[in-house]
Amino acid sequence: MAASPLILITGVTGFIGFKVLLDALEQGYAVRAAVRSAAQSESLRTHPKISALAPGNKLSFVEVPDLSAPGAYDQATKDATYIIHLASPLPSPFLDPQTGIYEPTVKGNANMLSAALQTASLKKLVITSSVFGNMPFPPDPSNEITAETRQPDLQGPFESMLPAYMGGKINALNATDRFVKENKLSFDIVNVFPGFVFGPDDKALKVEDITAGTNRVLLPIFTGGSADSPMPSGVAHVYDVAKVHMLALKDGVPQNLGVTQPHEFDDAWNIVEKHFPNSVKEGVFTQGRQPTVPVNWNAHQTEIDLGIKFKSYEDIVVDVAKQYLEMSGKEAA
Numbered sequence: 414m415a416a417s418p419l420i421l422i423t424g425v426t427g428f429i430g431f432k433v434l435l436d437a438l439e440q441g442y443a444v445r446a447a448v449r450s451a452a453q454s455e456s457l458r459t460h461p462k463i464s465a466l467a468p469g470n471k472l473s474f475v476e477v478p479d480l481s482a483p484g485a486y487d488q489a490t491k492d493a494t495y496i497i498h499l500a501s502p503l504p505s506p507f508l509d510p511q512t513g514i515y516e517p518t519v520k521g522n523a524n525m526l527s528a529a530l531q532t533a534s535l536k537k538l539v540i541t542s543s544v545f546g547n548m549p550f551p552p553d554p555s556n557e558i559t560a561e562t563r564q565p566d567l568q569g570p571f572e573s574m575l576p577a578y579m580g581g582k583i584n585a586l587n588a589t590d591r592f593v594k595e596n597k598l599s600f601d602i603v604n605v606f607p608g609f610v611f612g613p614d615d616k617a618l619k620v621e622d623i624t625a626g627t628n629r630v631l632l633p634i635f636t637g638g639s640a641d642s643p644m645p646s647g648v649a650h651v652y653d654v655a656k657v658h659m660l661a662l663k664d665g666v667p668q669n670l671g672v673t674q675p676h677e678f679d680d681a682w683n684i685v686e687k688h689f690p691n692s693v694k695e696g697v698f699t700q701g702r703q704p705t706v707p708v709n710w711n712a713h714q715t716e717i718d719l720g721i722k723f724k725s726y727e728d729i730v731v732d733v734a735k736q737y738l739e740m741s742g743k744e745a746a
Contacts, residue, residue: 424499518581608647608673671712
């Protein structure tokens with residue numbers, strides 16, 4: 414019996430990465446999961462959803478303590494057939510914009526490209542970018558953005574969170590494009606552009622865990638939170654994002670794949686009122702606010718190319734609300 418192809422997956426402790434890890438194991442791949450520490454590998458190995466899959470020797474771990482360090486991935490990529498590179502800082506007020514968000518994004522991407530170039534067994538490298546990686550800011554809704562759109566490099570240094578994140582994603586994407594042009598590659602590279610990623614958090618074990626990822630932007634809209642700063646439109650179900658990453662491993666897939674749909678954040682309240690009237694009546698769900706900046710990012714071509722249909726904003730809100738109710742010990746109604 415032939416050995417299963419080996420996938421190196423980075424960012425497995427994250428919201429998207431954990432779901433990609435589950436999908437890869439369910440599909441029979443051998444997975445090498447990159448983590449920062451032995452404690453993270455033990456936490457993943459013993460997670461109920463990982464244990465239920467009984468991966469045995471199909472799951473191994475490699476420690477990459479600092480993705481910014483030169484040669485960070487040189488050993489991790491050894492003998493890999495595929496790489497899914499998800500590891501990258503999310504926008505966070507707790508990180509220094511320049512050294513905590515921008516630099517790890519750019520340096521981590523460069524380190525992965527360098528390591529991939531040295532990996533003779535490699536067939537495909539899938540890199541997680543973002544809709545922020547190829548949109549202008551502020552966005553102009555009269556101009557359509559697709560997965561083929563590119564923006565010029567943003568010049569730092571960066572002193573605030575969102576510009577640092579956008580600058581990192583834009584500059585890393587442009588560096589990847591240059592890398593493809595400048596090197597004769599024996600493997601393909603696919604860039605994936607997710608919008609705001611929401612949905613059930615398969616890694617979460619308690620209600621507080623649900624807000625550890627990007628769901629913390631969505632939940633306040635129906636749990637009484639109020640945000641003053643508007644967020645750009647563009648949403649993706651975490652299951653769709655994971656699915657696209659896995660489908661990107663197939664032959665003949667386009668080099669750029671968007672995973673996003675336009676939406677209005679505050680529509681989440683109407684969706685919750687429709688699907689969970691009792692929870693609204695009992696005050697479990699209360700109306701919050703999150704203003705939206707319109708963005709014309711069109712990812713429909715990905716649905717055509719991959720033969721899939723993305724879940725709607727309504728699907729996403731319902732799934733997040735259900736998990737919130739289940740983990741809060743409330744009855745979904």
